[in-house]
Amino acid sequence: MSINLEQLMQTQQALAKQVKCDDDFNASINYVGGTDVGFEDNGKITRAAIVILRYPTFEVVEYHIARVETGFPYIPGYLSFREYPALLAAWQQVTQKPDLLFVDGQGVAHPRRLGIASHLGLLLDMPTIGVAKKRLCGQYEILPKQAGNVTPLQDKQEQIGWVLCSKNNCNPLFISTGHRVSQDSALNWVNLCLRGYRLPEPTRWADAIASNKPLFKKFIYAE
DNA sequence: GCGACAG
């Protein structure tokens, strides 16, 4: 089996046309979700974590981890094809579906406007926000690492997202609309979910769960 | 042609 990138590119372009960048979700958010993906056995196994938090208290309501065989390599610009199968498996286990889902990776801040947050948003028909730790494409003005600083991420006269300094002395986050959320709301909701750490709570918990970090171990022990 | 390139 070989990979036909030409074919996948066309698939992305077709899907990108279906992405909605306007607010289309209940104004009252009661549950927010976060996702993160990790790998095991030299990448043979893809491990996806999904966590649901109550908003605005950020208590963990439930979390799930799904492991599936990795069926696609990592190719910049095609990350979603590698990670979405495991994310869908984890999603099936979710009882309390969130009102908003924070996805690790780009939303429309992607060469063809279909980062994993947008792709997953379409597959789940859920409002999603892309929260990436690195830039994939687009240009922006370098900002002092002072919490609160924010500048547009632009690609060819078009704003594809935001570069946000979420915490002092930390590298910025790359925020972009995934699906059914406006760029302004994406930035707004990330800010509303920040609690003194670089990552917004849904992403921070998903990160801890997917990688079995101290925050998660402590949580398990307390349970 | 060369470098850049989410996780």
Add this chain to the structure above:
DNA sequence: ATCTTGTCGC
């Protein structure tokens, strides 16, 4: 992403 200790700075 992952393999990994200590270390520097806020």
